[in-house]
Amino acid sequence: MPGSVAxxxxxxxxxLEVCFVVCSLARKAFFRYFxxxxxxxxxxxxxxxxxxxxxxxxxxxxxxxHVYYYTDALLTVALFIALISxxxxxxxxxxxxxxxxxxxxxxxxxxxxxxxGVVWQSEERLATSFAYELSQNLYFVxxxxxxxxxxxxxxxxEARTRLVQFILSLGLYFSAYAASYALVNLADKFSAVQYxxxxxxxxxPLSWSVxxxxxxxxxxxxxxxxxxxxx
Amino acid sequence: xxxxxxxxxxxxxxxxxxxxxxxxLVAACTQHTLSAEVRDVTGIRAVAAGRDYTRVVQLLQLxxxxxxxxxxxxxxxxxxxxxxxLQNTAAKLAPSLLSWTEQERAHCAQFAAVxxxxxxxxxxxxxxxxxxx
Numbered sequence: 001m002p003g004s005v006a007x008x009x010x011x012x013x014x015x016l017e018v019c020f021v022v023c024s025l026a027r028k029a030f031f032r033y034f035x036x037x038x039x040x041x042x043x044x045x046x047x048x049x050x051x052x053x054x055x056x057x058x059x060x061x062x063x064x065x066h067v068y069y070y071t072d073a074l075l076t077v078a079l080f081i082a083l084i085s086x087x088x089x090x091x092x093x094x095x096x097x098x099x100x101x102x103x104x105x106x107x108x109x110x111x112x113x114x115x116x117g118v119v120w121q122s123e124e125r126l127a128t129s130f131a132y133e134l135s136q137n138l139y140f141v142x143x144x145x146x147x148x149x150x151x152x153x154x155x156x157x158e159a160r161t162r163l164v165q166f167i168l169s170l171g172l173y174f175s176a177y178a179a180s181y182a183l184v185n186l187a188d189k190f191s192a193v194q195y196x197x198x199x200x201x202x203x204x205p206l207s208w209s210v211x212x213x214x215x216x217x218x219x220x221x222x223x224x225x226x227x228x229x230x231x
Numbered sequence: 232x233x234x235x236x237x238x239x240x241x242x243x244x245x246x247x248x249x250x251x252x253x254x255x256l257v258a259a260c261t262q263h264t265l266s267a268e269v270r271d272v273t274g275i276r277a278v279a280a281g282r283d284y285t286r287v288v289q290l291l292q293l294x295x296x297x298x299x300x301x302x303x304x305x306x307x308x309x310x311x312x313x314x315x316x317l318q319n320t321a322a323k324l325a326p327s328l329l330s331w332t333e334q335e336r337a338h339c340a341q342f343a344a345v346x347x348x349x350x351x352x353x354x355x356x357x358x359x360x361x362x363x364x
Contacts, residue, residue, distance in 0.1 A: 140237060140241075143241060143244060146248075150251070164255060165252070168251050168255060169252065171244065171247075171248035175241045175242070176241070176245055178240075179237075181237070182235070182238035183238060186234050186238065206302065207252075207302075210302050210303070214299070221255060221258055221259070222258065
């Protein structure tokens, strides 16, 4: 079983995910942000599946490793789709939704092919290595895509507060997660790095729930003063 | 090498998104006109300055807590701490960075003053409700 700190962070993260779904239902925004909700619903189900496997087989078992890495890859793909849904909301009014979906599928397949190319020679645990590699690469692709989306938000002067804060929170989450993956590769002996990902998993549902509660769909914000470095 | 590159890029974007996120929290408060009471209590005349932040936060701690402000206030406190750190270190070498950090710290102080304004109004409301009972 994981330690008490890890278990506590896990429970808090799961509760916050449930909280976001409840907030969207209460604010009647469930279908408007369907893919964000879908991601959290999948995440809660994943937590339940992981917990059951952990209880039945233990943390060092092959079964738990399989469940962990496969569900992680599934969740990363779900988050990628959630990000693309934010793209659709930003570019939807310009009539680019079809092209965005097509480009997203191509990018996803490209990332999967690249990940397979990296791990195909490892004879042992090919499937779990692929799942891990895919998650790691998708986080980095997600970070780059969020960065581009933020650029588009500023360029198009997107003013919907909810959308702006969702994108900023997602950017924070992706960059912190990509940094933590890189940190694990550079210094996996430090145990603090292991808790980092769990802590980060709490921050995204927290900031999205706060955004959902605090702002209505009609709230507007001027994006020009939000640029980190003013020109 | 690749991991180091990803780490550097991720940290750079993390900083950029964090600054923008904090600014989006503060943005709603920059246009807010402070009440005369808050201006008297905090000593802020027209516009808040960076140095006012600590004093305003101390006053905030004297008022009853509002749950809905807690997360925002923590994010802004972290932002203010990082700005102060930057001002005391790297900004000494670059004057443009010094004025930028000072301006951002002033926005943080304004945000805290608006929170104080809201907390005072909230306390008043609670007292009025108790008096009615």
